[in-house]
Amino acid sequence: MELLRVKGGQPLHGEIQASGSKNSVLAIMCAVLLCDGETILENVPELSDVNTLMQILEETGLKCEWIAKNTVRIQNDGITNSEVSEELVRKMRASFSVLGPLLAKSGKSVIPLPGGCVIGARPVDQHLKAMRALGAHVTMTDGAVSAEINGRLKGAAMFLGTRYGATVGATNAAISAGALASGTTIIYNAAREPEIVDLVMFLNKAGARIRGVGTDIITIEGVESLKGVRYSVMGDRIESGTYLCAGVITRGKVTVSNIAPQTLAGLPSLLFDMGCGITMEGDSITVDASNRELRPTNVITFAYPGFATDLQPAMLTLLTVANGISYVKETVFDARFGFTQELTRMGADIKISGDTAIVNGVDALTGARVVASDLRAAGALIVAGLAAKGSTNIEGLQYLDRGYENPVEKFKSLGAHIERVQS
Ligand SMILES: CC(=O)N[C@H]1[C@@H](OP(=O)(O)OP(=O)(O)OC[C@H]2O[C@@H](n3ccc(=O)[nH]c3=O)[C@H](O)[C@@H]2O)O[C@H](CO)[C@@H](O)[C@@H]1O
Numbered sequence: 057m058e059l060l061r062v063k064g065g066q067p068l069h070g071e072i073q074a075s076g077s078k079n080s081v082l083a084i085m086c087a088v089l090l091c092d093g094e095t096i097l098e099n100v101p102e103l104s105d106v107n108t109l110m111q112i113l114e115e116t117g118l119k120c121e122w123i124a125k126n127t128v129r130i131q132n133d134g135i136t137n138s139e140v141s142e143e144l145v146r147k148m149r150a151s152f153s154v155l156g157p158l159l160a161k162s163g164k165s166v167i168p169l170p171g172g173c174v175i176g177a178r179p180v181d182q183h184l185k186a187m188r189a190l191g192a193h194v195t196m197t198d199g200a201v202s203a204e205i206n207g208r209l210k211g212a213a214m215f216l217g218t219r220y221g222a223t224v225g226a227t228n229a230a231i232s233a234g235a236l237a238s239g240t241t242i243i244y245n246a247a248r249e250p251e252i253v254d255l256v257m258f259l260n261k262a263g264a265r266i267r268g269v270g271t272d273i274i275t276i277e278g279v280e281s282l283k284g285v286r287y288s289v290m291g292d293r294i295e296s297g298t299y300l301c302a303g304v305i306t307r308g309k310v311t312v313s314n315i316a317p318q319t320l321a322g323l324p325s326l327l328f329d330m331g332c333g334i335t336m337e338g339d340s341i342t343v344d345a346s347n348r349e350l351r352p353t354n355v356i357t358f359a360y361p362g363f364a365t366d367l368q369p370a371m372l373t374l375l376t377v378a379n380g381i382s383y384v385k386e387t388v389f390d391a392r393f394g395f396t397q398e399l400t401r402m403g404a405d406i407k408i409s410g411d412t413a414i415v416n417g418v419d420a421l422t423g424a425r426v427v428a429s430d431l432r433a434a435g436a437l438i439v440a441g442l443a444a445k446g447s448t449n450i451e452g453l454q455y456l457d458r459g460y461e462n463p464v465e466k467f468k469s470l471g472a473h474i475e476r477v478q479s
């Protein structure tokens with residue numbers, strides 16, 4: 057079995073470049089189904105999720121290849137198959153996001169349900185609501201969603217949302233499907249995440265007419281066709297935040313460049329509240345925690361511009377060594393504290409009460425053998441290991457590889473003692 061071995065105690069110093077955003081590129085690659093001809097995507101992170109989505113697009117008849125480092129070429133000469141195989145959907149939940157684009161472009165889409173996962177139940181009711189609003193006939197057979205339309209989808213007004221707030225995936229689905237629908241589509245309570253803005257910038261460059269992105273009302277004037285373009289994906293704010301938290305927990309000084317600091321929403325302010333120095337300049341952000349005592353703080357996750365749920369595990373990990381009690385409330389997913397059990401094995405003092413983790417800071421974490429059960433848990437356990445006394449051995453690297461590009465090289469360049477080992 058492959059493990060990540062982290063020897064803690066070394067303050068991180070230096071600068072890394074953020075990779076392209078995983079969540080952004082996945083949404084954009086799905087939208088390439090709508091675009092005729094050649095699309096070239098730049099700043100694409102080399103991740104297993106990206107490779108899985110390339111396989112899914114190939115299954116539908118598109119041609120995908122890496123043509124240079126971080127550059128993918130996708131040729132869309134027509135969709136030849138509208139059914140995605142279960143094996144691929146099981147590998148990656150985001151594969152469900154081809155539903156809307158496949159339907160809008162080919163009139164049909166059959167996608168197995170992605171199922172729940174370790175961060176909570178993840179229903180797709182709002183995705184289906186959006187497709188139905190646009191006129192599709194949607195049914196469920198043998199655990200797969202089947203959506204069909206005779207001719208073009210028809211623009212409509214719709215309200216999307218769940219008891220957790222706005223939904224990123226369903227907003228993306230409605231935007232992509234609405235782009236090729238006849239007439240006007242209006243999405244109320246649209247999610248406002250930067251990755252949705254990136255998707256819309258790509259689609260508008262390809263010929264779509266979408267306004268209001270970044271606000272909670274998005275208006276789409278449907279067009280008859282979209283044409284492939286060259287587009288560079290935004291920097292990854294979740295990866296960036298993970299490296300910043302690693303810099304802080306080791307009491308180091310870390311700069312992340314190739315990232316729009318405003319996309320980090322509340323993270324820089326919270327790190328400032330904890331006692332860190334923060335500098336933002338152009339497309340880079342520096343956090344300085346050298347010789348600082350870390351104060352506790354309270355965090356509540358929420359749809360953007362709230363604190364990102366994907367950064368909750370790294371942030372909570374940081375609070376395990378703050379000087380006092382912090383409260384972390386998770387409002388986006390209903391089971392995203394599983395990783396805290398592993399932190400407890402490293403000496404953290406965490407109690408879970410409903411949707412809130414009560415984190416009582418300890419003097420130091422200690423190394424242990426731990427298991428990552430999801431992508432951001434893997435990032436958080438690295439953050440913990442970097443600060444812990446002794447060695448931490450992390451299992452579950454298949455999750456890490458879904459969303460962090462070259463983590464060993466990047467952490468090493470900051471001075472971390474980290475390596476992949478067989479055990
Ligand atoms: C590939 C990708 O971009 N993944 C991101 C995306 O996931 P994803 O698009 O799945 O997240 P959503 O914003 O849709 O989900 C938010 C909440 O709404 C619920 N929900 C969602 C859709 C639906 O039809 N019904 C429903 O109840 C979900 O279970 C969850 O509790 O946004 C999340 C929230 O920022 C991030 O954590 C994920 O990293």
Ligand SMILES: C=C(OP(=O)(O)O)C(=O)O
Nearest residue numbers: 149150175366431432459
């Ligand atoms: C939850 C995440 O991704 P996904 O939606 O693909 O599971 C994530 O990136 O943290």
